[in-house]
Amino acid sequence: MxxxxxxxxxxxxxxxxxxxxxxxxxxxxxxxxxxxxxxxxxxxxxxxxxxxxxxxxxxxxxxxxxxxxxxxxxxxxxxxxxxxxxxxxMDVPQVEAAPLVPFLERLKNAGLKLGVATNDAEEPARAHLDVAGATPFFDFIAGFDSGFGGKPAAGQLHAFCEATGLSPDVCVMVGDSTHDLHAGRSAGMTTVAVLTGVAEHAELAPHADVVLRSIADLPAWLGV
Incomplete structure (x- = not known):
């Protein structure tokens, strides 16, 4: 994921x-x-x-x-x-869409491989994840400058699959923008939209397999 x-x-x-x-x-x-x-x-x-x-x-x-x-x-x-x-x-306090550590622990305990694909630079992205205590849960973290390009291209997602040994068809891309969803579909992944960004349901729904309020709804959707 x-x-x-x-x-x-x-x-x-x-x-x-x-x-x-x-x-x-x-x-x-x-x-x-x-x-x-x-x-x-x-x-x-x-x-x-x-x-x-x-x-x-x-x-x-x-x-x-x-x-x-x-x-x-x-x-x-x-x-x-x-x-x-x-x-x-780098030092801007991040407002978590859901309490990240218990959320990520739940996904890891279910056996999922986890990654981050952001259009931010990798260094500040890692800094934000570090402050949240989230970094250790991720098997892969890439920014637009990590050598795989940025979204809506699928390079970061292909790199996640290569790093984890997973096929795209068993992976999910979760994002709040059409760039995220286009990248996911281009990579051959299931796409999940969340509404904790700026885009509204009507904009995201045509490009997503499902639209959720936030990542907090993912465990129930996954059944974990």
Whole structure:
């Protein structure tokens, strides 16, 4: 079973919504007139303090986000923006979509192999999982920069299968975005959508074998 990270293992807007405003304000401190257009480019509502469903941040890689931000950050380059964004996200407290340690213990005790496939960079992804005490439960962790590409391509999921010796047809991809679900279907996996991201049921349902409220509903769906 492979999980996306943000919006799946961790509630997306509960984790990133309020925090993002301060980060964007800091990025535009020397050009405050760029704050509003930068937020708009990244699909973030300054008024609501939330990411909007079409935000590139929801499913894009950190490189995608940096490229979208680049026109609004004077005297920056893509590499430096990626480095700053990665550093800024390392220590952000993550709001778990369900208590992760008992959830993951239950799945491991049922004999499942577990992985994470995220469009974040691997280093901050591992940092977030470490803080939650979740890292030891995973047999495979990949970011967009781990050498397998990012979603919606299926490279990370093929790598999970290679690492675990499992066939895709016995695996499940769990995610909160169409990028996650497209990757799962491209890999030949069963796809499970959860609603702890920003996308709504109607957007996800056509691409998923099942839509659940959160990962908390997975054990009952699996029968474990």
């Amino acid at each position: 492979v999980f996306d990270k943000d919006g799946t293992l961790f509630d997306f807007n509960a984790t990133w919504g309020a925090w993002a405003r301060g980060m964007l304000a800091a990025e535009t401190a020397n050009a405050p007139d760029m704050l509003e257009p930068l937020a708009k480019a990244l699909g973030y509502s300054l008024d609501a303090g939330l990411f909007e469903p079409q935000s590139i941040v929801i499913a894009g890689t950190i490189k995608d986000v940096a490229l979208a931000a680049l026109p609004y950050l004077p005297d920056s380059e893509t590499g430096s923006i990626i480095a700053r964004f990665n550093a800024a996200t």
